Amino acid sequence: xxxxxxxxxxxxxxxxxxxxxxxxxxxxxxxxxxxxxxxxxxxxxxxxxxxxxxxxxxxxxxxxxxxxxxxxxxxxxxxxxxxxxxxxxxxxxxxxxxxxxxxxxxxxxxxxxxxxxxxxxxxxxxxxxxxxxxxxxxxxxxxxx
Numbered sequence: 001x002x003x004x005x006x007x008x009x010x011x012x013x014x015x016x017x018x019x020x021x022x023x024x025x026x027x028x029x030x031x032x033x034x035x036x037x038x039x040x041x042x043x044x045x046x047x048x049x050x051x052x053x054x055x056x057x058x059x060x061x062x063x064x065x066x067x068x069x070x071x072x073x074x075x076x077x078x079x080x081x082x083x084x085x086x087x088x089x090x091x092x093x094x095x096x097x098x099x100x101x102x103x104x105x106x107x108x109x110x111x112x113x114x115x116x117x118x119x120x121x122x123x124x125x126x127x128x129x130x131x132x133x134x135x136x137x138x139x140x141x142x143x144x145x
Contacts, residue, residue, distance in 0.1 A: 017029070017031075017032055017096070018032035018033075018036070018090055018092075018096070019096070019123070019126040019127035020126065021104050021108070021122060021123050021126060021127075022108070022122075024038075024083060024087075024088045024089060025079070025083070025088075025089050025091075025104060025107070026088065026089065026090040026091070027090070027091055027092070027096055027100045027101055027103075027104045027123060027127055027130075028090055028091075028092050028096040028100065029092055029093065029094055029095040029096040029097075029100070030042070030044070030048045030050070030051055030092050030093070030094060032090060032092060032096065033051050033054060033090050033092040034050060034051055036088075036090045037088070038082070038087045038088035038089055038090065039055070039078075039079070039082035039087045039088070039089045039090070040053065040054040040055065040089075040090050040092065041054065041055050041057060041075060041078065041079065041089065041090070041091045041092070041103065042054045042055065042056045042057070042092055042093070043057060043058060043059040043060075043075065043091060043092070043093050043099040043100055043102070043103045044056075044058060044093050044094060044099060045058050045060060045062065046058075048094075051092075054092075055078060057071050057074055057075045057078065057103075058071060059071050059072050059075060059099050059102055059103050059106075060099055065137075066137060067102065067133070067137055072102070072103065072106040072110075073106075073110065075091070075103050075106065075107065076106055076107045076109075076110040076111055079091070079103075079104075079107045079111070080107070080111050091103040091104045091107070096127065096129075097129055097130060097131050098130075098131050101120065101123045101124075101127065101130040101131075102133060102137075104119075104123055105119035105120050105122075105123055106119075108122065108123075116133075120132050120133070
């Protein structure tokens with residue numbers, strides 16, 4: 001379970017808008033990641049200040065206006081490593097609407113062999129504000145090729 005830092009070393013449950021996609025895997029925005037205890041993966045183009053210790057893996061390539069598949073694969077491997085270590089994971093971007101859902105969906109696709117559209121369905125079920133890649137990147141089929 002994700003936890004927020006409390007005073008004098010105590011911890012309490014995080015009051016967070018992050019969405020749990022599967023046990024231990026969360027999607028959210030950078031504000032959700034600030035107090036998250038576990039592995040934090042930033043998928044923004046540039047890592048924001050104020051989230052120390054986050055691993056930065058940008059998943060969007062502005063030059064091609066498309067997803068960076070090699071970084072998505074790297075992200076999936078890093079998430080898998082953290083989950084095998086028993087750590088909760090948050091994948092975050094600015095607001096948890098585009099890039100972080102893409103990263104989490106890619107992880108589900110690669111690590112769990114879930115079709116990408118079905119992975120987005122799973123994420124949208126717990127995080128309805130998600131924008132599917134078709135709305136901003138084009139088809140998911142092009143990503144799966």
